[in-house]
Amino acid sequence: MLSTIHRANMDITTVIERQPTAQNIQSLKRRRDESPNQLSLILHNSPIVNNNNNTSPSNEMRPTKKLRRINYANKWAWMPREALFVTLQFLTKPELIKIGAVSRHWYTTSRVNVLWSNLHSFTGFKVSSLNDVCEFLETVFKGHAPVLELTLPKNCAALSPYEFRRLSDVCCHLSELNLPVANSETVQSINDECLKELSRVKTLRMVNLSTHQAITDEGLQYFVNQLKDTLTHINIDHCRSISASTVIKTLTTCNRLESFSALFCANAALTKSDLIKLRDVSDSSLRLSSLSIELGEDACEQSGNIQNVLKRYQRSLRSLHLRGWRHIGPVMSDELTNICQQLINLQKLTVSCTSLSEINTAPNTTANIQHQNATVLIESDSIKEILLNRFENLHKPIFKCSQLSKLHLEGMTSLHDVSLETPQLQEFILRSSRIIMATNDSQPQFMHKISTLHSLRIIEVFDCGGLSTLKITPSSNITHLTLFMCNDLESLFIHCDRLTFLNIDACQQLKIANIKCSELSDMKLFSLPQPMQSSSLDELYLYSDQLKNLSLLRCANLTKVQIDCIKLNSINLNECKVLRNVNLNCGDLEKLALGGPHIEWNDRMVRDLNFKCPNINMLSLSHVSIDDQVLESISRWSTLKALVVSNCENLMHVNLRGDALKGVQLMDCNHLKSTSVQSDALQKLIFRNCARLEDPFREMKCANLQHVEAQNCTFLSNVNLRGESVQQVFFNHCPQLNRMMMAVPRISKLKITECAQLESCEFMGPIPHLNLVEISLEKCIKLSDVGLQRLMSMTPNVRTCHIKQCHSLQKPNLKTLAHLQMIDFLECARLNHPVLHDRLRGCTISLKACPSLQFTDFSQIAHFADFVEIVNCESLVNRVGFRLSGIKRLNLALCHRLVQVDLYGAPQGEQSRLEKLLIAHCRQLVNLTVNSNTRPIITQLKDCPKLGAPTLAPPAKIIACMMGCRALGCEGGNIIERTFE
Secondary structure, three states: OHHHHHHHOHHHHHHHHOOOOHHHHHHHHHHHHHOOOHHHHHHHHOOEOOOOOOOOOOOOOOOOOOHHHOOOOOOHHHOOHHHHHHHHOOOOHHHHHHHOOOOHHHHHHHOEHHHHOEEOOOOOOOOOEHHHHHHHHHHHHOOOOOOOEEEOOOOOEOOOHHHHHHHHHHOOOOOEEEOOOOOOOOOOOOOHHHHHHHOOOOOOOEEEOOOOOOOOHHHHHHHHHHOOOOOOEEEOOOOOOOOHHHHHHHHHHOOOOOEEEOOOOHHHOEOHHHHHHHHHOOOOOOOOOEEEEEEOOOOOOOOOHHHHHHHHHOOOOOEEEEEEEOOOOHHHHHHHHHHHHHOOOOOEEEEEEOOHHHOOOOOOOOHHHHHOOEOOEEEEOOOOEEEEEOOOOEOOOEEEEOOOOEEEEEOOOOEOOOEEOOOOOOEEEEEOOEEOOOOOOOOOOHHHHHHOOOOOOEEEEEOOEOOOEEEEOOOOOOOEEEEEOOOOOOEEEEEOOOOOEEEEEOOOOOOEEEEEOOOOOEEEEOOOOOOOOOOOOOEEEEEEOOOOEEEOOOOOOOOEEEEEEOOOOEEEEOOOOOOOEEEEOOOOOOEEEEEOOOOEOOHHHHHHHHHHOOOOOEEEEEOOEOOHHHHHHHHOOOOOOEEEEEOOOOOOEEEEOOOOOOEEEEEOOOOOOEEEEEOOOOOEEEEEOOOOOOOOOOEEEOOOOOEEEEEOOOOOOEEEEEOOOOOEEEEEOOOOOOEEEEEOOOOOEEEEEOOOOOOEEEEOOOOOOOOOOEEEEEOOOOOOHHHHHHHHHOOOOOOEEEEEOOOOOOOOEEOOOOOOOEEEEEOOOOOOOOEEOOOOOOOEEEEEOOOOOOOOEHHHOOOOEEEEEEEOOOOOOEEEEEEOOOEEEEEEEOOOOEEEEEEEOOOOOOOOOOOEEEEEOOOOOOEEEEOOOOOOEEEEEEOOOOOOOOEEOOOOOEEEEEEOEHHHOEOOOOOEEEEEO
């Protein structure tokens, strides 16, 4: 934020830095007074909020400093007001509040009315009720708020009459109010009393009361009567308590009404008699530009009812939505045609029909009306957007609209054809409809005729049946095509040079897709997960010059793929397990994943693939029938850098000879026995789940290898690893691994896990491995003290050591680790007495769940440590001692047989270091002894019921926080603080 302000005012601060003369100052003032700019007029003529109260942080108005008296070290605070206002326009409302703390000048400018005229979002503020909104406005503005347009947050609760009265007092000039959606959980519907309080705001023009069902006719009529001269926009959708009489009163009372919507209001549907009443009233609301109403059951029985009502708005109406239309014969077809012709300025038309099954058949309605093939003619020179919804048995709609740009048809149960005389049509949407295809071959198909429109750019087809084949020819100009849930679609032929976006999903019966689009750059093919079944797509032919990425993960039934995309960067065919024929011609392809045992891999195919896709640098092969010789040919590709091979049963003796290979990963190759890898560029080598692999590193010549990993290789017994550049070595779950010999002088991390038979792990050569800083040994059951000591003797610079469940360790001597920073022994069953270096500094020592651990003086293990943790060690009995000068923090927990803890004094010349002590759940602990402590010890004692008062030798002092220490008078969950001296 500050960087934006800084860039916007670089020139301003440069001018201020110059020493002005009196002549220059008078000239600037004269120029400003003679030709003020528009921004100055906005700022100086727009009053600051709350003229009566102070709006600055200070209580007194201070005189403005002159330019010559400005403190040049504080240029930010005296930025010219016009420049500051332009900068503040780019900030959010929370940032405006924070930035007001810079100075009085910034505070005043940040509260200008123009910056706060609209408040449509409360992001960044903790507002959960209308009370919070009122308090927020009162706090920010200290009085009347300048907000003209207000949208309450969606979770705004407590919409009470009292709060609306507060809101009308705070926002007395409010012109637009949008209420949140009412639901039974958080937001309750407002009632008539709230509307009466809201009617006190005489400037209110636009109000959205949608979904507030507690509003009745009485409340809305009172609201309309009070604001009949100001209201321009009213929305009462889903207000089910509103009746048709109130709708008529609103339309005839509000003189300035421009937009009115009363959809999904069952009681507000206008019947035949209501339409007659509305037609006969005096002219009013002639400014109406948007109208959305419900039609009653008998409103469509006779032609002219609706037409005569809408005639009064023939010049003003721009948007019309008629819901409840009953298209039951040619009479209503003419009615709709006449409506469109008489509304000369209509731009958007929406007609939602009521299903024929929902029509309550009257006695004068013949039964065969429901089976007639209806049609509709819409002719207009002004309409730009049309939506027709739920027209049943619509045989052939005719559109003669010279300005129509968007056509949306939804819920058409039997759509035979569409006649379009729309030279400007750009977008066509068809949803939840059934297309009746032409049986005569001489007639052009429905979708093909639409796609050939010259101006059409977008086609969206959702959940439509009856469309078995879709053909789009090169003469089409469409750029976006979306096909979703077209379950009858079986064949797709798209040959369109201008198509740039294609999305095909949930078309479960699609079997053949032939796509030839040279400009196609974004293609999504079955990207959404389908829990029931996978796609039936069998053959895919794709040509594009612009497509860069393609994923076919959910096209599991593909058998034939032919892709010719020059710029394609990656293809994922890993899940295509039945794939039999693959033909790729992608010059820029870099990442390729293939899977399928039916593909015949041979030298010819490898040469052909390398010729057509010469830039592949990452290749993944899964479940393919590939042998050792073919894999060796692939590894010799000059551009291949990463190779991943999994579930290839024919591999036994793999030879990899790639000069560019940087990473190799072999997984789940159950018959693989040996490998020979020679690559100077190789950096990572990984073997996983190769059960019969014996010694993969014997014939390895990789000068730059850095990472070696073997996991779940059950036959691996002896390892001889050599590498001048190896830095990380991981072995996991190799149950037969017995011995490891390594010559890796640059190793920095070693991790061995679940190698139960490992007895020896040594480094070859006389040179110590000085770069190894982290060692982790887990579940190496047979690793003995001697084996661990041999390993540590060649690694003097180890910083971190993790040892877990190594049950053969008893008394390991680790005195060679002079730079150790952290060591932990976890669940080592036979660990008795480890020995560490005498001069460790800043080390953390953790001993957990070692039931055989025994010592009487911790200095026998380590003289110095920053943090010592001993948890759940059952063999610690009677008495243990810790030297005050050797430990900084000490934790003892779950040592149930421990009786006494001695903290003895420091030797002469050494100061006490112990600062914090924690003893918890030591239920047999009786005594705590502290000798010659020179600083107070902060102690926590928890659940030690037998522990008595500590024995202290002067000048020792303990500040204890106790809980569950019965002998000290602390029982239950009470916490007591005491000081012992």
